[in-house]
Amino acid sequence: MASKKQLIELTVNGVRREGLAEPRKTLADFLRDDLELTGTHLGCEHGVCGACTVMVNGEAVRSCLMFAVQANGQEIITIEGIATGGKLHPVQEAFWECHGMQCGFCTPGFVMSVYAFLTENPDPKEEEIRPALSGNICRCTGYQNIVNAVRLAAEKMREASAAPVPASIME
Amino acid sequence: MKPAPFEYFAPTSVEETCALLAHYSDDAKILAGGQSLVPLLALRLAQPAVLIDINPVRELDYIQASDAGLSIGARTRHRTLERSPVVREQFPLLSAAVEWVGHPQIRNRGTVGGSLVHADPAAELPALALALDATFTVVDSSGSRRTLKSDEFFVSFLTTALDTGELLREVSFPALPVGSGWSFMEVARRHGDFALVGVAATVTLDNARTCTGAHIALFGVGETTVRSRSTEQALIGQKPDEQVIAVAASEVVNDIHPLSDIHATAAYRKYVARNLVEQALTEAVQRAR
Numbered sequence: 124m125a126s127k128k129q130l131i132e133l134t135v136n137g138v139r140r141e142g143l144a145e146p147r148k149t150l151a152d153f154l155r156d157d158l159e160l161t162g163t164h165l166g167c168e169h170g171v172c173g174a175c176t177v178m179v180n181g182e183a184v185r186s187c188l189m190f191a192v193q194a195n196g197q198e199i200i201t202i203e204g205i206a207t208g209g210k211l212h213p214v215q216e217a218f219w220e221c222h223g224m225q226c227g228f229c230t231p232g233f234v235m236s237v238y239a240f241l242t243e244n245p246d247p248k249e250e251e252i253r254p255a256l257s258g259n260i261c262r263c264t265g266y267q268n269i270v271n272a273v274r275l276a277a278e279k280m281r282e283a284s285a286a287p288v289p290a291s292i293m294e
Numbered sequence: 295m296k297p298a299p300f301e302y303f304a305p306t307s308v309e310e311t312c313a314l315l316a317h318y319s320d321d322a323k324i325l326a327g328g329q330s331l332v333p334l335l336a337l338r339l340a341q342p343a344v345l346i347d348i349n350p351v352r353e354l355d356y357i358q359a360s361d362a363g364l365s366i367g368a369r370t371r372h373r374t375l376e377r378s379p380v381v382r383e384q385f386p387l388l389s390a391a392v393e394w395v396g397h398p399q400i401r402n403r404g405t406v407g408g409s410l411v412h413a414d415p416a417a418e419l420p421a422l423a424l425a426l427d428a429t430f431t432v433v434d435s436s437g438s439r440r441t442l443k444s445d446e447f448f449v450s451f452l453t454t455a456l457d458t459g460e461l462l463r464e465v466s467f468p469a470l471p472v473g474s475g476w477s478f479m480e481v482a483r484r485h486g487d488f489a490l491v492g493v494a495a496t497v498t499l500d501n502a503r504t505c506t507g508a509h510i511a512l513f514g515v516g517e518t519t520v521r522s523r524s525t526e527q528a529l530i531g532q533k534p535d536e537q538v539i540a541v542a543a544s545e546v547v548n549d550i551h552p553l554s555d556i557h558a559t560a561a562y563r564k565y566v567a568r569n570l571v572e573q574a575l576t577e578a579v580q581r582a583r
Contacts, residue, residue, distance in 0.1 A: 126299040146302030146345070147335075168295060169333040173399060182373070182402040188332040189403070192302055193349060236398065257486040258397025 131195045135160065136204030144191045151175040153191035154201060162202035162231050166260070173259030176232040177201050183239035185258075202231035205238060213279035214238050214272075223272035225263035233259050233269060241277050297335035304347040308433065308463065311348055315459045316435030318344045324461065325349070326369055327404035329396065330412045354407070354463065359384055363468040368407025368461075376401060385467060387426065387476040391418045391494060394478075397486040407462045410447075413454050413518065416488040418480070420448055420519040423465065424511035425476075425494035431464040432456060439463070451517040471507065474498040475582030477574035481566055483557070489514040490558045491566040497534065497578040505529045510571060515550040515563055522549040525571060534579045543572035 128143040135158060142157035151168075154160045154177070166174030168187050175187040178200035205212040211219070214237050224230040233256070240247070240255040247255070252273050253266075261269060305311045315322060322344040325331060334340040348354065354369035359380045366375070375381055375392045382389040395401055395409065395418050409419040410430070422428070423444045430442040434457070447455050456462065470476070480492035491514045498507035508526040513519045528542035552563035 126301055129302075145299065147297040147299055149296075149332075149336075152296070169336045170329060170400075171333075173397070176399055179402075183399050184403050185329075185399045187336070188328050190302070190328075190332075190347075192304070193347060240398070254393075254485045255398060257484060258399045 129192050129195075131191050133194050133197050133199060135199045136201060142191070146190055146192045148191050149187050150177070150179075150189040150191050150194050150199075151186035153194070154186065154199070157191075160201050160203050164228055164231055166228065166232070171260070172229070172232070173236060174229050174232040176235040176259065178235060178239060183236050183258075200235075202234055205234060212238065213283060214241065214276040217272040217276035217279055218269075221268050221272040221275055223264065223268045229259060229261045229263075233261070237273055237276060241273070241280055245277060245281055247273070247277060295336055295338060297332070298338060298341040300335075300342055301344045302347065303344070304350050306350045306352075308351060308353060308461070309437065311346060311351060311461055312433060312435045312437050314344075314346050315461060318346070319435075319459050322346050324411075326408035327371065327400075328408075329400045329404040330408065330414070348461075357381065361469065363466060364388075365464055365466045366406050367464055368405065368410075370406045372396075372401035372404050372406065372409070373398075375406060384469070385426075387478055387494065387496065388422060388467070390476075390478040391422050394418050394480050394482075394486070394489075394492075400486075406465060410465060411454055411456060411462050413448050413452050414488070415451060415516060415518050416490075416492075416514040417519075418478075418489070418492065418494075418513065421492060421494045421511040421513040422467075423447065424519055424521050425496055425509045426467045426470070427509065429466045429468075430462060431466070432460050433463050434461075435459040445521070448518040470496060471498050473500060473506075473582055475578040475580065477577035477581070479570050479574045479577075481570065488557075491515060491552075491563050491570055493567070493570050493574045495571070495574040495578045497529065497575065497582055499534075499579070499582045503533050503582075505532055505534050510546070510575070512546070512550055512567055512571070515552040515567055517551075517553075520549060522546045522571070524548040525575075529575070534575065536576075539572055539575045539579070543568055543575060546571045 132141045164174040166172035170188045177186045323342040325345045325347045354367040356367040358365040428444045477495045480489045494511045496509045508529045510522045510525045524545035525542045532538045552560045554560045
């Protein structure tokens with residue numbers, strides 16, 4: 124027996140969105156199924172892999188551990204919202220240039236975590252990088268190129284004087 | 295896997311929360327950060343009929359510091375603690391430990407109260423509560439309060455002294471006495487994993503550098519976090535040099551009863567605990583001023 128659906132109104136990537144969902148529907152599933160933003164991935168659905176990482180009110184969170192009803196009235200940024208006007212965000216460019224991905228399944232989660240990390244800590248010390256990524260698992264790369272991508276992304280973001288919080292304009 | 299259906303409420307005050315607890319009692323679980331609860335729901339290890347979401351209860355989100363110590367509202371997120379300059383200054387042991395709690399995404403949602411009430415024996419905050427003699431303010435569904443001391447709060451595996459229908463409001467940490475040093479050490483396979491073994495220690499020395507007090511709390515070593523009274527007793531009244539510390543650390547095996555699991559054997563945990571306590575005591579004594 125399902126429980127009654129609730130109306131959810133929220134801002135995703137700068138755009139007002141709404142939908143109906145049972146309270147037990149996770150934010151991850153709501154983004155993917157109801158809002159058709161399938162860039163956020165489901166790796167484990169119990170909070171260990173980080174593939175579902177999105178920004179909620181400026182903080183990186185595991186969207187599989189939040190219910191969509193909890194996101195009512197909040198501001199969400201997903202991987203779809205990181206690039207602006209068709210131009211890749213410096214974090215995305217860095218992952219590309221450093222070959223920081225292979226199958227790409229973990230990549231949206233990593234990009235969101237790195238984006239959150241570098242926004243708060245634009246000039247990280249080397250020993251701060253891996254702990255900052257500890258909430259994201261990759262089965263392909265062995266992490267070294269991901270770490271390289273973080274370093275390059277930090278450099279790019281400092282050069283560009285850090286991009287403001289992006290709102291995606293769908294082209 | 296997806297959680298089973300539940301009824302959902304999002305109160306905005308402690309009063310409203312208590313009214314819901316009074317009404318739904320056994321059928322309800324409090325949802326705070328959700329970093330421990332939601333995985334249980336997703337794996338269907340728990341299927342509460344009702345979830346009471348206290349994220350909107352802002353009155354429980356605070357850090358109050360005074361000369362007497364620190365009071366933290368139960369709904370305060372780990373990340374708030376991590377970023378707090380006043381905590382870093384007055385309670386560096388808390389700042390050091392909270393960086394080991396899970397991962398950044400977990401700390402952004404997870405709460406101090408949630409971690410304490412969940413009472414995972416491998417978690418950091420329960421050990422801090424023991425090491426710092428925390429007191430817990432609890433409110434029942436009629437709104438009346440009681441306080442619990444740290445040594446009565448953690449009962450067994452994932453079990454605290456909270457009764458059905460009770461809500462943790464606040465945890466308070468008294469200021470450390472003058473002449474105290476601290477140390478926090480954890481062994482985990484990856485940073486942010488549950489601890490294999492961890493220790494939170496405080497040591498107080500008088501002007502003659504004689505130990506007048508010690509709190510050594512271990513986690514990952516049994517069904518709950520535990521204080522090693524044997525180690526503490528071996529220190530008090532002594533001047534803690536290398537020899538005294540080594541002997542005191544060897545006493546820790548009397549107080550811990552670790553389990554073997556897929557991550558580590560009991561023997562390994564005992565071995566590591568002894569070494570970790572020795573290192574932590576050395577560091578705490580060095581810091582004692």
